[in-house]
Amino acid sequence: MDAALSYSSANLSAQSKAIIGQHPGKNASGLHAKAREAAEEFETVFMTTMLEGMFSGLKTDPPYGGGHSEKVYRSLLVGEYAKEMTRSGGVGIADHVYRDILAAQEGASQ
Numbered sequence: 001m002d003a004a005l006s007y008s009s010a011n012l013s014a015q016s017k018a019i020i021g022q023h024p025g026k027n028a029s030g031l032h033a034k035a036r037e038a039a040e041e042f043e044t045v046f047m048t049t050m051l052e053g054m055f056s057g058l059k060t061d062p063p064y065g066g067g068h069s070e071k072v073y074r075s076l077l078v079g080e081y082a083k084e085m086t087r088s089g090g091v092g093i094a095d096h097v098y099r100d101i102l103a104a105q106e107g108a109s110q
Helices: 004-021 027-055 067-087 093-109
Strands: none
Touching: 027 067, 027 093
């Protein structure tokens, strides 16, 4: 769980630095779109981490379940659940991260 959060924080930090480093006057709507995309990606990673914990206790039937391939497909399914939840409005993390990115961008341009 900690590895996913540290990855997402590093990824968000790299994306926000790339967004902040660009000149805001050139294409503000493009910067806002990139900031929104980074915020939604952060929420998706967070939701994936939360859902993985929820699914980790599920047991499978021995004849048809279990094994390495089920772990792989379950992680892919959980990732898709998280993406769809974020697209549907999520839990509001993306909105807060988006505002923070824009505030950091405005602070960097001054």
